[in-house]
Amino acid sequence: MTEEPVPVTRAVDFGTAKLLPDVDRARAWLLTVDDAPQSYVDLDDPEHLEFEYTRRIAHVLESAFDTPVHAVHLGGGALTLPRRLALTRPGSRQWVVEADRGLAALVAEHLPLSDPDITVHTTDARAWLAAAPDASADVIVADVFHGSRVPAHLTSVEFLREAVRVLxxxxxxxxxxxxxxxxxFLGSQLGTVRAGFGQSADLCLLAEPGVLRGRRFGNAVLAAARRPLPLDALARSCAGDAFPARVVTGTALAALTRAPVHDATATASPVPPDGAFTVG
Structure with a gap:
């Protein structure tokens, strides 16, 4: 008789982490830190993405590249996107940077990863970028949250310039x-990414209409490149989701954009309102 998976709770570097089994999927887990959802992964079906924002990130990566990539994931969580990309773009070389050593150890113990082309580094994301070689990555995914907030030092023009250097x-x-x-905050990040990439770069934003209309707090995925982004493919992918998203570009994106922030003025992302992302 197969034993039912049981929740795991552990103190990690930046809070209390929990691994909660999904009752509907045999080997699927939700990872939270201080009750804020961080990752969802199905070990039997790594291509399954439960969170809408992770699907939108995958839409960007898989629309922009149809061959193996060198990908840097700033923020590890349960390694959801690296596991998927290893299947959808086989042969990709991936580096995952996770500052929380305790969290990385928890994931390695309970959600093991055997792919030799995925390497996990337990260090600060910006420090890792500063040491990375020029022009060494095709993709950088920034999804770093300490609890439910993006750290201030990962929100500045100086940070973005390091990312651009590595791309x-x-x-x-x-x-x-x-x-x-x-x-x-979103407006300042649009301005910061624009300043880091330059005025000629292509930018877009992927988000649900309810978030864009200010009806609720939520996630928006920002994509940038010094080449045209695959906007038509992204629009089709986002429209086909269970919770469809809009692809915002041009004058609508410019209307959201605010002044960029630098190291001297950078702040962490806002505290989510009660109940925005918390799970029981």
């Missing part, structure tokens, strides 16, 4: 941003 020509930067109306 190859034609490389794509993707960031998960959580905010709500009046979108002060």
């Amino acid at each position: 190859r020509p034609g490389g794509v930067y993707v960031a998960n941003i959580a905010d709500g109306a009046p979108f002060a």
Whole structure:
């Protein structure tokens, strides 16, 4: 008789982590830190993405590249996107940077990963980028949250310039941003990414209409590249989701954009309102 999976709770570097089994999927787990959802992974079906924002990040990566990539994931969680990309773009070389050593150890113990082309580094994301070679990555995914907030030192123009340096020509930067109306943080991040990439770069934002209209706090996925982004393919993919998203570009994106932030003025992302992402 197969034993039922049981929840795991452990103190990690930046809070209390929990692994909660999904009663509907035999080997699927939700990872939370201080009750804020961080990752969802199905070990039997790594291509399954439960969170809408992770599907949108995958849409960007898989629309922009149809061959293996060198990908950097800033923020590890349960390694959801690296596991998927290893299947959808086989042969990809991936580096995962996770600052929380305790969290990385928990995931390695309970959600093991055997792919030799995925390497996990337990260090600060910005410090890792600063040491990375120029033009060494096709993709950088920024999804770093300490609890439910993006650390301030990962929100500045100086940080973005390091990311641009590490990207190859034609490389794509993707960031998960959580905010709500009046979108002060989201607007500053649009301005910061624009300043880091330059005015000629292509930018877009993927988000649900309810978030964009200010009806609720939520996630928006920002993509940037010094080449045209595959906007038509992204629009089709986002429209086909269970919770459809809009692809925002041009004047609508410019209307959201605010002044960039630098190290001296950078702040962490806003505290989500009660109940925005918390699970029981």
